[in-house]
Amino acid sequence: MSKVEIFDPALCCPTGVCGPSVDPKLTRLAAAVFTLEKKGFEIKRYNLGIEPIKFVENQKVNQILHDKGPDALPVVVVNDEIVKVGDYPSNEELANWFDIEESELSMKKPKIRLDVKFAK
Structure with a gap:
């Protein structure tokens, strides 16, 4: 089974899905x-x-930060090997790494039925 680690740049919160303007990539990634x-x-x-200690402890990520600086983030590590630098994984990549269907990661809008009754 795969182990995936994503080393994000400094974000305002753990997911980056906060604040006045949210990057759609971060929303998709957080859901996945x-x-x-x-x-x-x-x-x-x-x-x-x-x-920050996680970035120091991982020697490969630490080396990328020393060589390229924080603009190289995000860094994606799969089974202790760097597979992506400077961009987040797609749902297709995540599905391949975990051997699942990509459709299992798609955000589905909930179907909510409202039964509204007005008082007379």
Whole structure:
């Protein structure tokens, strides 16, 4: 089974899905990570602003930061190997790494039925 770690740049919160303007990539990624965690897969995100020690402990990520600086983030590590630098994984990539269907990671809008009754 794959182990995926995503080393984020310094974000305002652990997911980056906050504030007045949210990057759609971060929203998609947060939903995919949540879904994968619920399914029991090993996927972790580390935020440079909140967990800098994780960036120091991982020698490969630390080397990228020394060579390229924080603009190289995010860095994606799969089974202790760097597979992506400077961009987040797509749902297709995540599905391949965890051997699941990409459709399992798609955000589905809930179907909510409202039964509105007006008082007479």
